[in-house]
Amino acid sequence: MKPLLGNGLATAEGSFWRNHRRIISNSFHYELLKSHVPIIQETTKEFLDKIKPEEYGNFKIIDKVQEITGEVVGRVFFGNNLSNYQLDGMPLTLYLARLMTEIMKTALSPMAMLLGTKSLVLIPSHRRVMEKTNYFREYCQKIIADRRKEHYEANDLLNSLLQTQKSEEPDQRLTDSEIIDEFISFFVAGMDTTGHLISMTLLNIIKYPRYQKILQQERDETYNKAVTAENLTKMEELHCLIKETLRMYHPAPVTFDREALEDHKLGDLDVPKGTWVKQDFFAVSHNEKYWDEPFKFKPERFKADAKKVDPYAFVPFGGGPRNCIGQHLSIIETKIIISEFLERFHCKLIEGYELKMAFKFLYEPLNELTFDISPKHQQTILA
Numbered sequence: 001m002k003p004l005l006g007n008g009l010a011t012a013e014g015s016f017w018r019n020h021r022r023i024i025s026n027s028f029h030y031e032l033l034k035s036h037v038p039i040i041q042e043t044t045k046e047f048l049d050k051i052k053p054e055e056y057g058n059f060k061i062i063d064k065v066q067e068i069t070g071e072v073v074g075r076v077f078f079g080n081n082l083s084n085y086q087l088d089g090m091p092l093t094l095y096l097a098r099l100m101t102e103i104m105k106t107a108l109s110p111m112a113m114l115l116g117t118k119s120l121v122l123i124p125s126h127r128r129v130m131e132k133t134n135y136f137r138e139y140c141q142k143i144i145a146d147r148r149k150e151h152y153e154a155n156d157l158l159n160s161l162l163q164t165q166k167s168e169e170p171d172q173r174l175t176d177s178e179i180i181d182e183f184i185s186f187f188v189a190g191m192d193t194t195g196h197l198i199s200m201t202l203l204n205i206i207k208y209p210r211y212q213k214i215l216q217q218e219r220d221e222t223y224n225k226a227v228t229a230e231n232l233t234k235m236e237e238l239h240c241l242i243k244e245t246l247r248m249y250h251p252a253p254v255t256f257d258r259e260a261l262e263d264h265k266l267g268d269l270d271v272p273k274g275t276w277v278k279q280d281f282f283a284v285s286h287n288e289k290y291w292d293e294p295f296k297f298k299p300e301r302f303k304a305d306a307k308k309v310d311p312y313a314f315v316p317f318g319g320g321p322r323n324c325i326g327q328h329l330s331i332i333e334t335k336i337i338i339s340e341f342l343e344r345f346h347c348k349l350i351e352g353y354e355l356k357m358a359f360k361f362l363y364e365p366l367n368e369l370t371f372d373i374s375p376k377h378q379q380t381i382l383a
Contacts, residue, residue: 008185
């Protein structure tokens with residue numbers, strides 16, 4: 001992933017990471033995110049209105065949701081309508097999602113696993129992936145160049161990163177390449193993982209229809225009265241469904257490898273300096289020591305009055321200083337997109353679909369998740 005992500009927040013280390021995190025954090029204050037709620041709702045409605053009747057019976061939910069989440073990232077952070085940009089005839093969002101899957105398939109190929117990453121140069125698929133990676137990064141440079149030509153200053157992430165180049169302090173200036181690193185990192189996190197979370201939550205709502213009436217009542221009491229950050233916070237029933245989906249089907253249940261900087265111990269386990277360490281959230285989120293019936297879907301376990309679990313048994317957005325900087329945006333997006341979708345459509349799985357999960361780039365359905373949807377209010381869809 002390094003050639004694609006570069007040295008963005010996800011992969012950077014030490015003082016370099018701390019400096020970038022400090023620069024970028026200004027765009028993630030909760031009060032600022034609240035002001036983006038109308039943009040997220042407007043973007044969601046716009047994309048749902050464009051769904052054609054011929055798509056209803058074979059609705060590729062993850063692809064469709066990623067179109068929305070990708071556009072949200074574009075409008076909230078980059079101030080541009082990214083649907084205007086396409087690569088090889090497909091939205092930028094889908095091109096990036098498919099590129100990441102190709103990268104992981106190549107990295108996990110038998111040759112690479114047996115001979116190590118240096119062998120990748122011998123694999124034709126790796127050369128094709130590198131060509132696509134360079135192509136994508138060059139296209140990101142075009143988006144930055146277009147912004148410069150517009151002389152357009154907005155209250156978004158891209159503008160704040162470009163403004164650093166005017167700083168009198170050299171260590172506060174980000175190069176174009178570093179801006180592209182952060183651009184792609186947030187595109188990946190804001191589009192891909194959130195898109196999978198929304199799709200898997202909708203799948204659980206289909207699989208467990210007893211929650212549908214509860215969610216409808218909750219929307220009528222909150223969301224359908226006024227779409228505000230405060231009302232989104234009150235949607236506890238949906239929030240519990242989202243958290244239980246994260247516990248069972250987290251799109252990124254393991255972290256990037258980290259290197260131990262000194263000898264230390266984790267419990268009774270010796271971790272010598274230089275050891276590569278990877279946290280496995282999937283294992284702990286299914287551990288019977290912390291969860292009753294861990295393989296059952298039970299969103300009630302997250303109710304306010306439910307039994308409290310060890311805080312480290314559920315860390316869907318990580319913890320400590322490297323926790324997910326976009327977690328509040330992800331939850332806001334998820335609640336809005338699910339609410340708008342359920343207000344408009346009845347949905348069920350296509351006949352014969354069997355859910356099997358696999359690690360691709362993310363932990364996701366092995367076979368493309370496909371719904372059969374129908375509009376609840378025909379006149380609304382046609383409007």
